Amino acid sequence: MSKSIAIIGGGNLGISIAEGLLAGGFTEASKITVTRRNITLLQPLQQKGIRVTDNNPVAAKDADVVLLAVKPFQVKEVLREIAGVITPDKIVVSVVTGVSIPELAAELPSGVPVFRAMPNTAIAIRESMTCIAFHKAGKPQVDLVMEIFTQLGRVAMIDEQLMDAATVLGACGTAYAMRYIRANIQGGIEIGFDAATASLIAAQTVKGAAELLLLKGTHPEYEIDKVTTPKGCTIAGLNEMEHQGFSSSLIKGISASFGKIQKG
Numbered sequence: 001m002s003k004s005i006a007i008i009g010g011g012n013l014g015i016s017i018a019e020g021l022l023a024g025g026f027t028e029a030s031k032i033t034v035t036r037r038n039i040t041l042l043q044p045l046q047q048k049g050i051r052v053t054d055n056n057p058v059a060a061k062d063a064d065v066v067l068l069a070v071k072p073f074q075v076k077e078v079l080r081e082i083a084g085v086i087t088p089d090k091i092v093v094s095v096v097t098g099v100s101i102p103e104l105a106a107e108l109p110s111g112v113p114v115f116r117a118m119p120n121t122a123i124a125i126r127e128s129m130t131c132i133a134f135h136k137a138g139k140p141q142v143d144l145v146m147e148i149f150t151q152l153g154r155v156a157m158i159d160e161q162l163m164d165a166a167t168v169l170g171a172c173g174t175a176y177a178m179r180y181i182r183a184n185i186q187g188g189i190e191i192g193f194d195a196a197t198a199s200l201i202a203a204q205t206v207k208g209a210a211e212l213l214l215l216k217g218t219h220p221e222y223e224i225d226k227v228t229t230p231k232g233c234t235i236a237g238l239n240e241m242e243h244q245g246f247s248s249s250l251i252k253g254i255s256a257s258f259g260k261i262q263k264g
């Protein structure tokens with residue numbers, strides 16, 4: 001029998017997860033419930049057969065898996081609201097940034113398995129990178145959470161202490177990649193393409209480069225060596241990018257995002 005899942009907080013990420021779960025066939029639409037206070041914004045999900053409500057305890061009571069996708073400052077209030085219906089046979093999964101498993105578990109009855117997962121918005125098309133951490137969960141619960149997220153992209157099991165780093169590299173990373181692609185589009189237009197053609201070339205080129213690494217397991221520099229003809233245009237462009245601080249600016253940006261999470 002397929003599992004039921006309640007997504008508490010149907011915003012950007014909550015909706016993306018619901019869409020991904022539906023597309024992946026994890027469970028039928030009627031077994032997915034999404035909550036938020038302003039449920040009119042969930043109508044597109046409702047039209048797909050997903051249940052929507054503003055009643056968190058009712059949604060959580062009916063679910064095998066309760067997935068928390070509210071903003072960090074909202075999560076404790078939500079947990080207090082649903083704690084009474086969370087029994088140890090349920091699994092709680094939080095995608096909330098910067099709230100630790102002990103902080104989440106402190107608001108719940110003892111014995112409830114608590115997971116943190118850090119996906120990104122590509123979960124809507126089942127191409128997420130999701131890092132997962134847990135304390136004190138049994139194999140069946142771990143297997144179920146893995147099953148959910150492997151349908152939605154790739155998964156890495158990590159120590160919870162790396163969750164902030166995972167947030168930066170995996171979740172913020174989608175925005176960094178978009179900015180890189182946008183810059184390519186801007187450059188592409190400057191050298192002659194219309195915006196639509198530049199967008200297609202930039203996005204598919206980045207996708208192909210990523211697939212080379214994922215499918216072949218090679219190092220980026222190995223693939224770069226194959227593109228850089230001696231005295232050619234690729235190395236001229238790459239070196240100019242590095243003179244302008246390309247890699248350094250990315251590393252500093254990643255570090256700034258990480259610092260921001262750790263400050264709270």
Ligand SMILES: NC(=O)C1=CN([C@@H]2O[C@H](COP(=O)(O)OP(=O)(O)OC[C@H]3O[C@@H](n4cnc5c(N)ncnc54)[C@H](OP(=O)(O)O)[C@@H]3O)[C@@H](O)[C@H]2O)C=CC1
Nearest residue numbers: 009010011012013035036037038069070071072096097171
């Ligand atoms: N966006 C991303 O790429 C990623 C986000 N995250 C984390 O996921 C979480 C959600 O982020 P994101 O989706 O971007 O944020 P959003 O603000 O888009 O979504 C949060 C949702 O929670 C709902 N909400 C607020 N209070 C309640 C409540 N009491 N009961 C039910 N629903 C409630 C809000 O709707 P309403 O006001 O109508 O109730 C809103 O739709 C955050 O903690 C974020 O750090 C993690 C990884 C990636």
Ligand SMILES: O=C(O)[C@@H]1CCC=N1
Nearest residue numbers: 097167168171172173
């Ligand atoms: O920007 C943020 O704080 C959240 C965390 C990861 C993606 N969005």
